[in-house]
Amino acid sequence: MEFFEVLKRRRSIRRFQDKPVPREVIEKLLEAAFLSPSSYNKRPWHFIVVDDKEKLEALSRAKLGASGLKTAPVAIVVTADERKSDVWVEDASIVAEHIHLASYDLGLGSFWVQIRNRMHDGTKSAEEYVRELLGIPENYRVLCIVGVGYPAENKPPHGDEVFEWEKVSHDEFGRGFR
Numbered sequence: 001m002e003f004f005e006v007l008k009r010r011r012s013i014r015r016f017q018d019k020p021v022p023r024e025v026i027e028k029l030l031e032a033a034f035l036s037p038s039s040y041n042k043r044p045w046h047f048i049v050v051d052d053k054e055k056l057e058a059l060s061r062a063k064l065g066a067s068g069l070k071t072a073p074v075a076i077v078v079t080a081d082e083r084k085s086d087v088w089v090e091d092a093s094i095v096a097e098h099i100h101l102a103s104y105d106l107g108l109g110s111f112w113v114q115i116r117n118r119m120h121d122g123t124k125s126a127e128e129y130v131r132e133l134l135g136i137p138e139n140y141r142v143l144c145i146v147g148v149g150y151p152a153e154n155k156p157p158h159g160d161e162v163f164e165w166e167k168v169s170h171d172e173f174g175r176g177f178r
């Protein structure tokens with residue numbers, strides 16, 4: 001699909017068909033992830049592909065706003081080694097967006113579940129919860145989980161309302177660009 005069509009049509013999909021995603025399609029998503037840029041090309045990431053139903057169900061309870069993972073046939077947990085890069089957040093965010101966009105291009109739906117800086121409950125962070133569930137070492141930080149699958153909901157493409165030209169300045173902050 002044409003790149004700008006992918007950008008326009010990608011929407012967050014949180015309900016999925018009960019249909020597995022073939023292994024080769026998941027590998028394509030991971031290829032998209034590996035094609036991400038990273039600061040100093042340090043590539044600090046590590047991905048955990050989760051397709052175990054019980055684990056997906058447990059991940060859907062990681063925090064408020066994760067419940068869409070209940071119907072997702074697969075989730076990709078995006079982590080990065082904070083010892084390898086001080087800007088692991090940026091590196092991992094780009095990766096997650098690559099996965100998001102590639103999902104749409106491959107006929108899948110996807111959504112981002114924020115884990116970093118979110119709480120599981122009153123005492124435990126969502127990151128600790130996911131770390132314990134999946135046995136993630138301390139130095140690997142959990143940015144987010146991308147839930148992926150064949151969509152069970154339809155959303156319209158983005159319209160022109162996203163083009164917020166008033167948020168663009170020319171030469172100095174606040175001077176209109178357009």
Ligand SMILES: Cc1cc2nc3c(=O)[nH]c(=O)nc-3n(C[C@H](O)[C@H](O)[C@H](O)COP(=O)(O)O)c2cc1C
Pocket residue numbers: 010011012013014064065066068111112113114115
């Ligand atoms: C950093 C970030 C964190 C997000 N966290 C969540 C989340 O925890 N749960 C969720 O359902 N959606 C989450 N989203 C998806 C946004 O709600 C969604 O992208 C936004 O509402 C715009 O809708 P669209 O993706 O359909 O364009 C997140 C998106 C980003 C970029």
